[in-house]
Amino acid sequence: MYNTEELTFLTDLAPTELTWDEHRANADDMAVLYNKNIEFVKYGDRINGCSGYLKFGVNPDQGKLVLKEVWFCRVRHCPVCQWRRSLRMRAMVYQNIEKIMAEYPSHRWIFLTLTVKNPHVTDLRSTIREMNQGWQRMIQTKRFRGVVDGFIRTTEVTRPQKKGQEMDAHPHFHAMLLVKSTYFKGTNYIKQSEWVEMWVKAMRLDYYPQVNVQAVKPNKRKTLEQNQAALHNAILETFKYSVKPSDMLAHDDQGAWLHEITKQTHRLRFISDGGVLKGLLKPEDEISNEEMISTSEEQVETDETRIGFSYLPTHRRYVYNPKFNVYPETA
Ligand SMILES: [Zn+2]
CATH class of the missing domain: 3.30.70 (Alpha-Beta Plaits)
Known part of the structure; x- marks a missing residue:
């Protein structure tokens, strides 16, 4: 169905997003393992649906892709969700620690x-x-x-x-x-x-x-x-x-x-x-989807244009998929 030569991969446009491929491919493997046992099929199903497409905005200053929309499965051990949560958690800690050092x-x-x-x-x-x-x-x-x-x-x-x-x-x-x-x-x-x-x-x-x-x-x-x-x-x-x-x-x-x-x-x-550090951390399950999308505190503003990518299991990579594009006129 797909001809590799005609595909544009996410990493072609944004080499730093390589980790998306890696974590999503791990999620595939985990879903397979969950699906081996009837008790855990519900997790396998949810993970299979995790981050199937990514929609990015474009940072007007640097032309960089800025993640704006993803659906996360929120299964505790899902490799994608764990990764996004830990990125967010670190960003929260870095930020708060500076305040604490100033105070103490x-x-x-x-x-x-x-x-x-x-x-x-x-x-x-x-x-x-x-x-x-x-x-x-x-x-x-x-x-x-x-x-x-x-x-x-x-x-x-x-x-x-x-x-x-x-x-x-x-x-x-x-x-x-x-x-x-x-x-x-x-x-x-x-x-x-x-x-x-x-x-x-x-x-x-x-x-x-x-x-x-x-x-x-x-x-x-x-x-x-x-x-x-x-x-x-x-x-x-x-x-x-x-x-x-x-x-x-x-x-x-x-x-x-x-x-x-x-x-x-x-x-x-x-x-x-x-x-004195009580309340500094948020429980893992209270980290919102929004916080898992923009993992740093600073919000990068973009216009309403979205560039879509979808995960291609056969290639274990995200590929450009105009079906998920959004244009300001149609937004
Ligand atoms: Zn997930």
């Missing part, structure tokens, strides 16, 4: 990663619940409250790659802690080994889990940009996918891990904030 200029950031022993994927939900309870206990300790004034925290689940552990899960917390300027002085300072102790105690564990702590400490020998880059990297790490598409699509297990992850994480909140 001498405060510092600590980047904490907390883990537990990998449970089998069928025990993931109860493990995450225990971790949430452990976190609550830890943040109420005097020691924590004495140095930390606010936090933002996300949950991430990865899939162990080791042979024989493919049906396990590796849940962990990424937390950005806003600490007082005195944190690095004397007894205020919490060493890595003490963070481990605090987490063990709060979780009531009988083993030492992996705990990683990094100070996002401005370095006087570095430029402002380099110092900001360290903080931005921490934000990137904290607000990436909650479950990597490649983990859900990997292995020849007919979608078994994906199906179980879907059940286990159903309606579990994966982000939280507190202290």
